[in-house]
Amino acid sequence: MSRSSLVLAGALAASLFGTGASADDKVKVGLIVTLSGPPAVLGGQIRDGFNLAVKTLGGKLGGLDAEVSVVDDELKPDVAITKVKGLIERDHVDFVVGPVFSNVLQAIVKPVTAAGVFLISPNAGTSNFAGKQCNENLFVTSYQNDQVHEVLGRYAEDKGFKSAFLMAPNYQAGKDAMAGFKRDFKGEIVDEVYTPLGQLDFSAELAKIAAAKPEAFFTFMPGGMGVNLVKQYRQAGLASIPFLSAFTADESTLPAEKDDALGFLGGANWAPDLDNPQSKAFVKAYEAAYNAVPGTYAMQAYDAALLIDSAIKATGGKLSDKDALRAALKKADFASLRGKFKFGNNHYPIQDFYLVKAAKRADGKYETEIVQRVFADYADKYAPECPMK
Amino acid sequence: MSWALLVVETLNGLQLGVMLFLIAAGLTVTFGVMDVVNLAHGAQYMVGAYLIALFADLTGNFWLGLALTLPSALAFGLALEFVVFRRLYERDHVSQILATFGIILFLNQAVKLLFGAGAIGVAMPEALSGTVTLMPGLLYPIYRLALIGFGLATAIMLYILVNHTRVGMRVRAGATHPEIVAALGVDIRRLFMIVFGFGAMLAGFAGALAAPIFSVEPGMGDNLLILSFVVIVIGGVGSVRGALIAAVLVGLVDTLGRAFGPQLLRLALTPAAASQTGRALAPMLIYVTMAAVLFFRPAGLFPARR
Numbered sequence: 001m002s003r004s005s006l007v008l009a010g011a012l013a014a015s016l017f018g019t020g021a022s023a024d025d026k027v028k029v030g031l032i033v034t035l036s037g038p039p040a041v042l043g044g045q046i047r048d049g050f051n052l053a054v055k056t057l058g059g060k061l062g063g064l065d066a067e068v069s070v071v072d073d074e075l076k077p078d079v080a081i082t083k084v085k086g087l088i089e090r091d092h093v094d095f096v097v098g099p100v101f102s103n104v105l106q107a108i109v110k111p112v113t114a115a116g117v118f119l120i121s122p123n124a125g126t127s128n129f130a131g132k133q134c135n136e137n138l139f140v141t142s143y144q145n146d147q148v149h150e151v152l153g154r155y156a157e158d159k160g161f162k163s164a165f166l167m168a169p170n171y172q173a174g175k176d177a178m179a180g181f182k183r184d185f186k187g188e189i190v191d192e193v194y195t196p197l198g199q200l201d202f203s204a205e206l207a208k209i210a211a212a213k214p215e216a217f218f219t220f221m222p223g224g225m226g227v228n229l230v231k232q233y234r235q236a237g238l239a240s241i242p243f244l245s246a247f248t249a250d251e252s253t254l255p256a257e258k259d260d261a262l263g264f265l266g267g268a269n270w271a272p273d274l275d276n277p278q279s280k281a282f283v284k285a286y287e288a289a290y291n292a293v294p295g296t297y298a299m300q301a302y303d304a305a306l307l308i309d310s311a312i313k314a315t316g317g318k319l320s321d322k323d324a325l326r327a328a329l330k331k332a333d334f335a336s337l338r339g340k341f342k343f344g345n346n347h348y349p350i351q352d353f354y355l356v357k358a359a360k361r362a363d364g365k366y367e368t369e370i371v372q373r374v375f376a377d378y379a380d381k382y383a384p385e386c387p388m389k
Numbered sequence: 390m391s392w393a394l395l396v397v398e399t400l401n402g403l404q405l406g407v408m409l410f411l412i413a414a415g416l417t418v419t420f421g422v423m424d425v426v427n428l429a430h431g432a433q434y435m436v437g438a439y440l441i442a443l444f445a446d447l448t449g450n451f452w453l454g455l456a457l458t459l460p461s462a463l464a465f466g467l468a469l470e471f472v473v474f475r476r477l478y479e480r481d482h483v484s485q486i487l488a489t490f491g492i493i494l495f496l497n498q499a500v501k502l503l504f505g506a507g508a509i510g511v512a513m514p515e516a517l518s519g520t521v522t523l524m525p526g527l528l529y530p531i532y533r534l535a536l537i538g539f540g541l542a543t544a545i546m547l548y549i550l551v552n553h554t555r556v557g558m559r560v561r562a563g564a565t566h567p568e569i570v571a572a573l574g575v576d577i578r579r580l581f582m583i584v585f586g587f588g589a590m591l592a593g594f595a596g597a598l599a600a601p602i603f604s605v606e607p608g609m610g611d612n613l614l615i616l617s618f619v620v621i622v623i624g625g626v627g628s629v630r631g632a633l634i635a636a637v638l639v640g641l642v643d644t645l646g647r648a649f650g651p652q653l654l655r656l657a658l659t660p661a662a663a664s665q666t667g668r669a670l671a672p673m674l675i676y677v678t679m680a681a682v683l684f685f686r687p688a689g690l691f692p693a694r695r
Contacts, residue, residue, distance in 0.1 A: 037506070037607070037608065038506055038507070038508065038606045038607060038608065039506075040501070040506035040507075041505075041506050041507040044506070170668055194668045196672050198612060200603050200604075200609070200612065200613075201401075201405060201602075201603070203401035203404065203405070203533070203644065204398055204401055204402075204644045204645075204647040204648040205647070205648075207394055207397040207398050207401060207648065208394070208648060210397070210528065211391060211393070211394045211397075223508070224508045224604040224606045224609070227508045227510065227603075227604030227606075228602070228603050228604050231510065231601070231602060231603075231604070232530075232602055235513070235518070235520070235530040235532060235533075235602065236520065236528065236530055237519075237520040237528040237530070252507065253507075253508065255507060255509070255510075256507065256508040256509050256510035256604050256605070256606075257510060258510050258512070260510075
């Protein structure tokens with residue numbers, strides 16, 4: 001059978017059954033996250049959070065049986081492109097959920113959305129897709145990357161800190177973090193130090209902080225770098241200087257940092273102690289299933305599943321009607337673990353942001369806890385640049 | 390720049406130096422004596438860190454954990470020698486690089502399977518936590534001072550072992566004239582095995598000491614491996630004394646360069662340009678140092694006599 005006759009047969013079949021009858025009995029979701037190397041902890045949280053939501057919904061999303069395929073992007077954009085193409089062309093997924101990291105997001109947005117498949121990002125939220133390059137098939141359930149750092153800059157400004165010492169790894173996300181912090185902080189920046197990505201020993205920088213005596217210290221050191229920095233900061237006797245950071249002392253690193261991180265401050269859109277019934281139930285179920293405290297990664301993935309669930313329900317299970325699905329996704333009509341949640345015109349969330357603090361629970365486990373709300377119904381700064389309405 | 394900061398940064402450099410020495414000592418001996426390029430040496434450092442994480446957790450005491458880690462790291466090194474390295478002595482460097490690179494991949498995945506991909510923390514021994522005031526306004530973590538002490542003590546012990554004992558004499562002789570040593574009735578294979586196991590134990594010791602200040606995670610030794618090779622090339626392959634001096638040199642150049650490079654550049658450049666240039670230059674400094682040393686002394690500072 002030649003290719004053209006196959007197409008013909010397909011078209012005939014489609015006309016026979018009609019589009020109205022194509023309400024599928026199954027929804028396919030491709031989950032692409034980083035599951036290799038040290039960042040596998042983050043990808044694992046996203047996978048577990050998403051799977052937990054599907055399990056809680058009885059193995060269904062929007063009433064359809066859910067089939068979730070998990071693939072590893074290995075934190076390599078080229079690998080990620082090959083893997084999403086496989087998900088779309090071989091597995092014919094209806095939704096792609098992922099990735100963890102912004103550089104991978106940059107790579108996969110085009111191949112996924114151009115194929116008419118919805119991409120739900122449960123973590124990465126770069127500025128370009130929030131602004132000029134916003135995309136009708138891309139929905140972000142996390143935040144715009146700058147926002148978590150803006151929380152800390154705002155807090156430092158409100159608190160009246162007169163000076164701050166800034167440190168971040170020397171790559172794009174590090175520079176974005178510093179820019180985010182400086183947006184609202186008007187005090188003196190005593191020094192801005194960029195360290196090589198992957199630096200393990202911060203003794204030279206810590207001595208400079210001690211000598212500069214700033215009123216606050218801001219940093220962005222994800223993963224193992226954060227574990228090293230937090231331990232060494234405490235050991236250097238600097239803990240009297242407030243430690244403000246994002247992704248440096250969170251549920252992914254606290255199991256290693258333990259007591260050394262206690263009292264260190266962070267910015268986030270959620271924390272495990274957020275007081276609403278759905279969040280409490282989620283934390284309890286997650287801990288029972290995976291024996292770890294969920295971080296924002298898991299929460300955002302759980303919300304991504306709820307979002308898909310709500311959209312399929314609203315369209316009556318018709319996965320082929322992309323416009324109706326898109327409109328339903330845009331409504332975000334689900335009970336987010338964060339409480340209030342809605343999408344802006346650029347499909348990035350408008351939500352509350354909190355100052356959080358690393359704490360030890362009564363059962364000996366570590367988590368971040370909400371100290372105060374810093375921003376309410378906060379939209380990102382790039383949304384006005386997005387042409388979508 | 391203040392004197393206090395200079396003192397602290399010098400101590401930091403010294404501490405990084407002795408840490409590098411503990412790793413490089415084993416590497417330089419296996420490379421110099423056995424002519425084996427062991428890329429997996431950094432992975433052995435990682436194994437040491439994981440072992441103490443395991444044993445300190447089991448026994449609830451850092452020192453008991455360390456006491457168990459050392460023989461385990463030694464046993465691990467001997468096992469690795471028996472299974473893999475024994476087959477590599479006669480092969481060329483390319484085979485050795487491929488095989489030892491394979492060991493890195495294997496061990497990184499193995500610890501990930503056993504302990505999970507995330508970082509684990511090891512609590513600092515109670516007696517050495519906290520800081521000490523060296524001068525008014527000059528705090529320094531006690532543990533890092535202790536590290537310097539451990540490193541120097543190991544250096545002295547190694548010096549005595551290599552230069553003033555019978556085993557040390559055989560090792561030195563085996564490095565330069567392996568056939569003659571064998572002809573004199575020394576089991577050169579067994580000697581190599583001991584040397585290799587001892588080198589692995591030193592790397593494991595370094596990993597165990599590093600565990601309380603660094604995060605214990607898969608691949609933690611990979612960066613240090615590169616620095617260790619820089620150290621043994623500067624120091625002269627096969628020379629323990631060269632490794633010590635080169636390690637301290639690299640530690641000081643790296644730390645002081647990172648700390649004061651941007652300030653020095655500010656004398657000549659605008660602050661923004663100085664910060665930008667300093668950021669780019671600081672990680673390069675040790676390699677510039679290496680190039681300079683090799684230009685004047687192509688065999689390193691203290692080449693082992695051939």
